[in-house]
Amino acid sequence: MESTNTKSNNNKLPSNLPQLQNLIKRDPASYREEFERQHSVYEALCIIFEQNPTVNNNDLHQMVTFLSQVAQCYPDKLSDFPQEVSVMLKRHSTVLHPDMRMSFVKALMLLRNKNLLSPTDLHMLFFQLLQCQDKILRKFLKQHIVTDIKNINARSKNAKLNKELQNFMHEMLASRHAVAAKTSLDVMVELYHKKVWNDTKTVNTISTACFSKVTKIMVAALKFFIGKDEEEEGGDKESDNSDSDDEEEKKTVKATVMAMKVNKKTRKKQRKLTKVKAVVKKSQKEKKNKVNFDFSALHLVHDPQTLAERLYHRLEKMNERFEVKLMTMNLISRLIGIHQLYLPNFYPMVTRFLFPHQREVTKVMVFAAQAAHPQVPPDDLSPVLRTLADNFVTERYSSEVMAMGLNAIRELCARNPYCMSDSLLQDLTQYKTHKDKGVMMAARSLITLFRERNPELLFKKDRGAPTELGAEKRQENFGEIQAVNYIPGAEILAFKTDGDEGLGTSDEEGDDNWMEVSDDDDSDANDNKEAEEKKDKEEGDETDDEEKEQVFSAKDALKEVMKLTADERAQKAGDVACSRFFTDEDFARIAATQAAKRVEKFTKSSNKKKRGKKRKGPEESAGSASTGELVPLKNIEMIFKKRKHDKDARMESVAGGREGREKFGVKKGRMNPHASTTNREKIKGKNFMMLKHKVAGKQKHSFRSKQIKLKNALLKQKKFK
Template identity: 70%
Template sequence: MDVSQENNNKLISNLPQLQNLIKRDPVSYAEEFERQHSVYAATLVIFEQNPTVFNNQLHELLMFMAQVAQCYPKELDKFPQELMTLLKRHASVLHPEMRMSLVKALVLLRNKNLLSPTDLHILFFQLLRCQDKNLRKFLQQHMVTDIKNLNSKSKNMKLNKELQNFMYEMLKAKHAVAAKTSLNVMLELYNKKIWNDAKTVNIITTACFHKVTKIMVAAIKFFVGKDDEDDDGGGGGDGDNSGSDSDEDEQAALKAAVMAYKVNKKTKKRKQKKMQKVKNIVKKNQKNKTTKVNMDFSALHLIHDPQDMAERLYRKLENMNERFEVKLLTMNLISRLIGIHKLYLPNFYPLLQRYLYPHQREVTKVMVFAAQAAHDEVPPDDLEPVVRCLANNFVTERYSSEVMAMGLNAIRELCARNPHGMPDDLLQDLAQYKTHKDKGVSMAARSLIVLFRDKNPMLLSRKDRGAPTELKAEEKQQMFGEINAKSFIPGAEILSFKIENEESDDSDSEGEGWIDVDHPEIYMDGSDDDEGKENEKKENSEKALTTKEAVKEVMKLTAEERAERAEDIVSSRFLTDQDFAKIAAVQAAKYVEKFSLNKKNKNSKRKLDIIEEKQEAGELVPLKNIEMIYKKRKHDKDARMGTVLAGREGREKYGQKKGKMNPHASTTNRQKNKGKNFMMMKHKVKGKQKKSFREKQLKLRNSLLKQRKFKI
């Protein structure tokens, strides 16, 4: 009996062992639990009399009760409420370790689903007022983890909505710590893709106007920071498959282009140069098609009223007395809102001009903001002053070449998004810097010329426009506000010719043939005109052409005929991968084939319109595009000698090519003098030194006297 009594006493005092036994068999150890529960009640009463002191016994009993709470739900029904009441009553005066013990006990109860998340979060936000940094960090981490676990299997929309409303109320609270914690929780949940919906984003937008600078800056940084999107698009193996498919499409398009474009080649060198240009164009076009559209800042796309937000931020920026870094963040957010949502905020551009000076701190970032705020729907009258400000303040000879290059780069990035703000006289003046002595300035000026060759060549001087191509000739130049919508696929006119199967091993026979939808057997109600057109098509397609010959035939057509044929093809059949490869080939050929009025079109006097090709400009402007200054490094002597010696390899020996008739013949006196010691030639070198003016006078006088003497 004595031994058993001793074991029972050990069992009672060893709470972890009792906890393990209760979890295995709660009914058998109910009496021991009741005994510990009564000890907990008595200890709690004693603790409340002096809550500022840490009670180790109460700490152990709290952990024990929280661990076995699911085993005795009736006995511990009021246990969570007792802990919450204790924290609400003595939160500010509790010992930090004791307060942390109560909080961890509540977290254990919440993990066992014995406490609602809303009630616990309300309590935790009240505890944020305590001056305890470790506690705040623990509370924030638990709220994020708890909401993540609630949405692990499926999103609980009802509970999420309730918690989001509570977070919104806390964000508007006067207590700065509670508002900052609420914002941090939502930001972390958004980055973890748990609360990445529009409601969360629009709640965060309210923090951009908070009176506390730290909260405002955190919210603005969220919108101007990078989005953590997966590069593989959410699929592990899909990314590799898409990459292989794009490679196959590129190879097919390249093969078709190489076979197709062999027209008007006069020399072998010109042929190789032009073919390489075609290959580069096909690769670039294929890359643009297969590149995933990356929403750089998807949170900005979820804002309900971006115009109102941009206007409020602008009013706040005008009256802002914060640090310059905070002003830059606000400018950045406004510019991105304007560029992404294509807003109209005319007062923003004059504000940017105040900071567009070379001596301004972080001026390159302001240049980026000016370029980001320029989209194709901004009137030219609003952008022209910005362009002239950049040209007058940066692209001048009184500043260094680096400043001039950055100014030209900023103008290029702005005009890439809206070229209508560039006046022709200013563009022609800036184009003159292409011959500047500094490489960075000349490169920046040339890049501006190349941009306007695609956007609007008529603004350039005649010598800078470049040779017109077939692709530019068949497109119409767009004016400001004009939308050029096509009802066909450019280049599909090549499919109106029957092309023979040039490589049967690599291409499918079905892909090379016709896939007609408007078949006469299916549509029996066609008119005689339709039948005549079909017969004409069959007659034209009886003779199979090579891809090279088909491209030649396409080049003979006018722009109107190409559009008509392409529209007929697109509306009458489905296109295969081989068809798209042929279209890519003919488009590449149009890009490099110079436009000329052939015999068929000379009488029509077709007007030459230069294409305004839309470039793929991203939503954002990288800072490196403005700071991209070409600077050639200075080489040391060893590097220069290495370059010189490398250039001599494989070259004929420098010197007289005639050489000696007899290699054993003696050298001349001049050659012998080169090998002599300096002291031996010193007297001769001395006579060749530069003479003074007086010596020249005397020599000239003696020479004249001598000539006069001989004449007499």
């Protein structure tokens, strides 16, 4: 019985290709005769197919799939099979039935996965197939090319093969066939984003597509270099690092406050603490912006100056849509800002678009700010700055336009403050008392910027109280670069402290234990006590005091630093930097010292008493300028405006105002309830016919009736004369 079943199964093998395929993979030698029989059938089907290649031959489709599955089992018999399928596909690619074309492509992909076909030959064939009018096939081929190259470089990068494929992609990108060029560009862009081909050769090959005559190819290349907005990319990064940043900020605040050593809570100390927190938060934000360096494709361009000049000449003669022109301007401005290029003709071109009625004018403002860097001569940027001030910051436009103009000026000056003049800046700062909040905050943010960059340009009343950190800085002129051989704030390490009190506080003590601030006057008793204990200790010590190194408390060390001049601090910081390696604790002390310098007021003499209450200056937290490589669009469009409430919120507000009132409003009661009614109350009860003449008198008269009345009045006057 079993022999009968086996015999029947063997008779069904020629027509059951999946079953035969499974058996051959298990034992190729035992089923070689059946395989040869099927191979002869394949050769006969190929002859039939060559006579009419447009027909969908299902038998050939199944046979090609079967042979591609078992090709590795009989290499001597199927060594030419990949070339045979490739020839058929290449010869009849445009006339093949879509199902047959897809069948041949899948068979070649299967052979490539088994390393029976070289990737270069397969990709060359696939790029030729892109000329077919088959959208599904083109998408399928592109996906396979990307996946194949990614798998090749999965374990280790194959430099030789990558070079061959990149050269082929470069040839395809320069080909006349638009679909093949666009697909090759998409493949390289996707491989770059997948970090497979993220080298300079790929980037510079893609840069050649920016000058393609095909608009789609040019736009795709521009989008690759421009990339996504920082608002979309930066959100996740900020949320991921928020916990670590908060912890580092908390430690710096703790070290700063404990270095100032305070015990008593007063309003003055709470204000001082608030300022310390604001200073530390701002310094941490600047540090985070510098650390998060965006190593984008623009940094890998070989010759950015030539690329920017070619793009500018292309932009001058461009007849594309306005959106394409904006993308080209964006790329040029990023090249200029990142690589600090000099392209003087770009600024007059941007100036032509700086008008309030211009479409997408806020983006043009962003491009103008991105193209500014410290090496641009002020004579080139001053016309742009003056255009922004004349066309936007004027009373003839709305407050929103004025706020955006001031924001654009702030962003441009944040990158090149040398183009601002004192007369223009002092005129712009007058808007700090404007009735509109957006204009007011934009003007105050401009004041805050120049307080740090060049306070001499401001009015004396807007410069604010000088701090120790500001006294250390020296104003730079255009083209000047100050090189230092020390780390600012490292002079605190020259004074040895007893146990680093600011960093040793445990978290269990609570925030109130390290968040209290007091004056020097509040801690005099503690200072005297510490001095007496120190004196007793020195008197009882038998060793030589001169040979010992003096130990300070955190507060005393900070006091000693504040007594030094700027040159003395630089000298001490340089000596410390050359004599030791810095640890994390050392950097924490340096950060705390720099934060204290921002809070501590500057006095010329250390013995002189501190000055009185500091003038209340503009809010520093509003509208801070970004100094990164890119200018976020929200920094230009940042307008402080009262948010419009929806109907539910308005009705809730109305209902809240009616609390404690009667249903139909407030009725003013009489002082004397028995008094008579007024004339207005009597009118309400009279008949309308009695009031008709009074109502008619209040109606508007026509021009003709006025003429008649005037004529009668003049005649009456003449009569009585």
